[in-house]
Amino acid sequence: MGGYYVQLALGSFRRNPVLTALMVLAIAIGVAMSMTAYTILAVMARDPIPWKSGQLFAVQVDNGGPRSRKPGDDEPPTQLSWRDISGLLALHGPIRQVAMHQVSLTLTPADHAAKPFSVAGRATTPAFFAMFDVPMLSGRGWSDEEENRGAATVVITRKLAERLFGSDAVVGKHIDLGGDPYTIIGVTGDWDPRPRFYDVINGQDFEEGEDVYLPLSVAHAKEMTTSEYEFCDAGPRGETFAELTRSECVWLQYWVELPTAVSVAAYRSQLTNYASEQQRTGRFNWPPNVRLRNVTQWLEARKVVPDDAKLSTLVAFGFFLVCLVSALGLMLAKSLERGGEFSLRRALGASARSIFAQALTESAMLGVVGGIGGMALTALALWAMRALFPEGMERIARMDTTLVATSIAVAVGATLVFGIYPAWRAMRVMPALQLKNG
Structure with a gap:
C-alpha cells in the first residue's frame, strides 16, 4: 500500500503545485535557519577529545x-x-x-x-x-x-x-x-x-x-x-x-x-x-x-560557546516552529479542499485508517522534499558565512554527513508530527455529507 499512497501524494502535489511549493518552502526555510544555527553551536559545543576528555x-x-x-x-x-x-x-x-x-x-x-x-x-x-x-x-x-x-x-x-x-x-x-x-x-x-x-x-x-x-x-x-x-x-x-x-x-x-x-x-x-x-x-x-x-x-x-550562539539557536528553532505552523495551516486548507476526494474513497470502501495513512504519507514526502531543500539552503547559508567572515567562520561553518541526515530527519519528523492533525481531520470526513454537498 505504501507505493499506492506515494502515487496518490504525487498526484495531489501535481494538482496543487502552488500550495505544495509554499509548504515545501516554509519547511525548507525553517530547516535552513535552525540547522545553520545548530551547526555553529554543535561545532562550538562538541567534545574535541571525547574518549579522553575526563582524564x-x-x-x-x-x-x-x-x-x-x-x-x-x-x-x-x-x-x-x-x-x-x-x-x-x-x-x-x-x-x-x-x-x-x-x-x-x-x-x-x-x-x-x-x-x-x-x-x-x-x-x-x-x-x-x-x-x-x-x-x-x-x-x-x-x-x-x-x-x-x-x-x-x-x-x-x-x-x-x-x-x-x-x-x-x-x-x-x-x-x-x-x-x-x-x-x-x-x-x-x-x-x-x-x-x-x-x-x-x-x-x-x-x-x-x-x-x-x-x-x-x-x-x-x-x-x-x-x-x-x-x-x-x-x-x-x-x-x-x-x-x-x-x-x-x-x-x-x-x-x-x-x-x-x-x-x-x-x-x-x-x-x-x-x-x-x-x-x-x-x-x-x-x-x-x-x-x-x-x-x-x-x-x-572559558565560555567557548558564547551565550549569543545559544540564543541564536533558540531563536532559529522558534522560527522553524513558526514555519511549521504555517505549513500546518496550508495542510489544513488543502485537506478541506480535498474533502470530496476523501469522501469518495470512503464511499468506495477505503477505511478511515487508510485515509489517515495517505495523509501522513503526503506529510512525510513534504518533509523529505522540504528537508532536502533546507539542506541546500543550509549549505548556501554556511557558504555565505564563510565568505563574509572568513577568519571567524572558516573552520566552524561546515556541513557534514551528520548534519545532512539530521536536517532531513528533523524535517520529516516535524512535518509528520504537525501532519497528524490534518490527517486526523481527513479521516473524520463524513462521506455521505460530503458527497451530498458535492
Missing part, C-alpha cells in the same frame, strides 16, 4: 591574588608563570604533564630561491603527543633526555613537510628556524581538534593548530616568547627574557593527565599544597586558590 585537566594557580582581579572575581589566571611551571613540573604527580606556549618562527627553505615565511610553532614538553593523542605519520616525538639536554629537534605537520619537500618522508632532514638548524624527528598526521581545547587563550578557540613543535627547553634557551599572549596583571614583566621568567607574568599553558578519581584527588591536594608552600615562603599573601578542570569543564569555564 585531561587544565591547571590554574592564582599567582596574582585579589589585586590582579576585578572585585568579587576569584578566578585564577588561565595561564601560568614560568616560576609556577618549573615548580609544578618538579612534582611528578600525574601520569603525564605538559607545559607549553606558542612561538612564532621564521622558516628559511633550503631552496634559496624561495622566500622565508612565518610558521606557527608550539614549544612543549615530550608528553604532548602521547597525552593529547596526536597521530604520528612517521618518526616520533622527542624524549625526556632530549628535552633535558636541549636537543635541536622538531616535529612538523604533514602539510608543512609536503610544502617544503614535496613529501612526508622527511624524518632525518633539517630545517632552518630563525637562523638555526633543527633535525626533523617526526611528522604528525591529521590532527585538528575543534575547539582547540589545549590553548583557547585570547580567542584562539577555533584557530588552526601549529606547523612546528619543538622542545620547551630549546625555546627557553633561545629566549622565545609569546609577546601577544603574555599577561602581567600580577606584576611587571621586565625588559629581558630572564626578567620575564622571574616575573609573575603568565604566558604558558599547563595540562596533566589523571586517569582515575583517586589520582585527581591526589593531584588536587598536591596543587593546594604547592600554593600553600608559596604562601608560607611569602610569595603569595593570600590563601591557596587553584583550579583543576577537565576538558569539558575547562571549555565551559
Whole structure:
C-alpha cells in the first residue's frame, strides 16, 4: 500500500503545485535557519577529545591574588608563570604533564630561491603527543633526555613537510628556524581538534593548530616568547627574557593527565599544597586558590560557546516552529479542499485508517522534499558565512554527513508530527455529507 499512497501524494502535489511549493518552502526555510544555527553551536559545543576528555585537566594557580582581579572575581589566571611551571613540573604527580606556549618562527627553505615565511610553532614538553593523542605519520616525538639536554629537534605537520619537500618522508632532514638548524624527528598526521581545547587563550578557540613543535627547553634557551599572549596583571614583566621568567607574568599553558578519581584527588591536594608552600615562603599573601578542570569543564569555564550562539539557536528553532505552523495551516486548507476526494474513497470502501495513512504519507514526502531543500539552503547559508567572515567562520561553518541526515530527519519528523492533525481531520470526513454537498 505504501507505493499506492506515494502515487496518490504525487498526484495531489501535481494538482496543487502552488500550495505544495509554499509548504515545501516554509519547511525548507525553517530547516535552513535552525540547522545553520545548530551547526555553529554543535561545532562550538562538541567534545574535541571525547574518549579522553575526563582524564585531561587544565591547571590554574592564582599567582596574582585579589589585586590582579576585578572585585568579587576569584578566578585564577588561565595561564601560568614560568616560576609556577618549573615548580609544578618538579612534582611528578600525574601520569603525564605538559607545559607549553606558542612561538612564532621564521622558516628559511633550503631552496634559496624561495622566500622565508612565518610558521606557527608550539614549544612543549615530550608528553604532548602521547597525552593529547596526536597521530604520528612517521618518526616520533622527542624524549625526556632530549628535552633535558636541549636537543635541536622538531616535529612538523604533514602539510608543512609536503610544502617544503614535496613529501612526508622527511624524518632525518633539517630545517632552518630563525637562523638555526633543527633535525626533523617526526611528522604528525591529521590532527585538528575543534575547539582547540589545549590553548583557547585570547580567542584562539577555533584557530588552526601549529606547523612546528619543538622542545620547551630549546625555546627557553633561545629566549622565545609569546609577546601577544603574555599577561602581567600580577606584576611587571621586565625588559629581558630572564626578567620575564622571574616575573609573575603568565604566558604558558599547563595540562596533566589523571586517569582515575583517586589520582585527581591526589593531584588536587598536591596543587593546594604547592600554593600553600608559596604562601608560607611569602610569595603569595593570600590563601591557596587553584583550579583543576577537565576538558569539558575547562571549555565551559572559558565560555567557548558564547551565550549569543545559544540564543541564536533558540531563536532559529522558534522560527522553524513558526514555519511549521504555517505549513500546518496550508495542510489544513488543502485537506478541506480535498474533502470530496476523501469522501469518495470512503464511499468506495477505503477505511478511515487508510485515509489517515495517505495523509501522513503526503506529510512525510513534504518533509523529505522540504528537508532536502533546507539542506541546500543550509549549505548556501554556511557558504555565505564563510565568505563574509572568513577568519571567524572558516573552520566552524561546515556541513557534514551528520548534519545532512539530521536536517532531513528533523524535517520529516516535524512535518509528520504537525501532519497528524490534518490527517486526523481527513479521516473524520463524513462521506455521505460530503458527497451530498458535492
